[in-house]
Amino acid sequence: MKVLWITNIPSPYRVNFFNKLGEKCNLTVLFERGSASDRDESWKNYEVNSFNNVILKGINYSNDTAISVGIFSYLSKKYDHIVISNPLTITGMMAIFYLKLIKKKYIIVGDGGQAKYKRDIKEFIKRIVLTGASQYLSTGNEHSKYYLRYGATEDKIKLYPFTSISNKDILEKPMERNEKRKIRSSLGIRHDKVVLVIGQFIHRKGFDIMLRASSNLEDNVGVYFVGGDPSIEYLKLKEELRLDNVYFIGFKEKEELSKYYKASDIFVLPTREDIWGLVINEAMAYGLPVITTNKCVAGVELITDYENGFIIPVENPSILNEKILLLLNDSALIDQIAINNLNKIASYTMEEMVDKHLSIFRKLNEG
Numbered sequence: 001m002k003v004l005w006i007t008n009i010p011s012p013y014r015v016n017f018f019n020k021l022g023e024k025c026n027l028t029v030l031f032e033r034g035s036a037s038d039r040d041e042s043w044k045n046y047e048v049n050s051f052n053n054v055i056l057k058g059i060n061y062s063n064d065t066a067i068s069v070g071i072f073s074y075l076s077k078k079y080d081h082i083v084i085s086n087p088l089t090i091t092g093m094m095a096i097f098y099l100k101l102i103k104k105k106y107i108i109v110g111d112g113g114q115a116k117y118k119r120d121i122k123e124f125i126k127r128i129v130l131t132g133a134s135q136y137l138s139t140g141n142e143h144s145k146y147y148l149r150y151g152a153t154e155d156k157i158k159l160y161p162f163t164s165i166s167n168k169d170i171l172e173k174p175m176e177r178n179e180k181r182k183i184r185s186s187l188g189i190r191h192d193k194v195v196l197v198i199g200q201f202i203h204r205k206g207f208d209i210m211l212r213a214s215s216n217l218e219d220n221v222g223v224y225f226v227g228g229d230p231s232i233e234y235l236k237l238k239e240e241l242r243l244d245n246v247y248f249i250g251f252k253e254k255e256e257l258s259k260y261y262k263a264s265d266i267f268v269l270p271t272r273e274d275i276w277g278l279v280i281n282e283a284m285a286y287g288l289p290v291i292t293t294n295k296c297v298a299g300v301e302l303i304t305d306y307e308n309g310f311i312i313p314v315e316n317p318s319i320l321n322e323k324i325l326l327l328l329n330d331s332a333l334i335d336q337i338a339i340n341n342l343n344k345i346a347s348y349t350m351e352e353m354v355d356k357h358l359s360i361f362r363k364l365n366e367g
Helices: 012-022 069-075 090-101 121-130 141-149 177-187 207-213 232-241 254-263 278-285 297-302 317-328 331-345 350-366
Strands: 002-007 026-031 052-055 059-061 065-067 081-084 107-109 135-138 157-159 193-198 221-226 246-249 266-269 290-293 309-312
Touching (some): 012 026, 012 350, 026 069, 065 090, 081 090, 135 141, 135 350, 141 297, 193 254, 193 278, 193 317, 207 221, 207 232, 207 317, 221 254, 266 278, 266 317, 278 290, 278 297, 290 317, 317 331
Parallel strands (some): 002 026, 002 081, 026 052, 081 107, 290 309
16 A cells, blocks of 8 residues: 655654554655754654655745645655645645645545634635545544534544554553652652643743642642743743742653653643643553643543543633642542543554554545
8 A cells, every 4th residue: 555645844753653654554754844943853863664754845934844846746646545634834735736636535634623713814725725635534523623614524534543652651550659759759859749741831831821820839749841941931930929849841852751750640731722732642641640721632532520630721720720739639539540541541552543544544445
């Protein structure tokens, strides 16, 4: 089976997926550009071992996209399936309009999405671009609503488990408390309880909300932000709120980041908007209860109150604080959620993701 996949940049989790998919089909991946300007240098350290990797030449724009006219030379070749996961970049739109022109079938796949019900030029363009695919691969109910909003029909939407983790990344059983204490000691963490936040210090992630929610936590609770360097805005807010129990830890590679997951009691993503949020998958793979917002698609799809964590409204530090305290003061609930999350995330692995894509491709061949 020959598959052509078009996307923007070779992010680590995508390359892992492509390597696993490439083991089971003849896969060529076209990247608009080699890296993003706002990502850590480690994103460039990836290894391609089972697919044909093509970095298109083009004119860079935005953080992670480019205008790559070289894409047309590939679209005219024969493939069993053409998959487009960057439909709303200029290169992705060029590919779609060209395929429509030559009446060639293509599949649109995305990481997630939430439909917007505004009437403006962006929404008009989305509807024109997203209408007409032979199949739409969706991460869940919210993403399916997004596709339906912009012209897809229900019979063409197929679900797949979106993830960045493999089977080996999921803990076999919840962490014992004494194990957590040992890991905390190795990391220099002196607090009895740990709340973990991971991501970039950008407005969309809502880290300012988390800082405000941390203002009345007891001294034995440490809040650790891992993944980037805080701007002056966040440093000033920490100082204003006198948050001596809040720590800003820079970017960590996977092995070191794993220690912070294992050392923590709960995980928080206070995002204002995330079309998915892979850190949710990762936190669940370590058995951590998750608190996130109703604007995080991964949260909406994977988290049920009291079963896996909590979904809260955006922009609400008081409710976030309330849920953090509820969990930290109920060790039995944390223990049960750990079991629930390890069981639930077992169906959201890279292996399952590859198998589902292949199953969809085969059914399209049969049809």
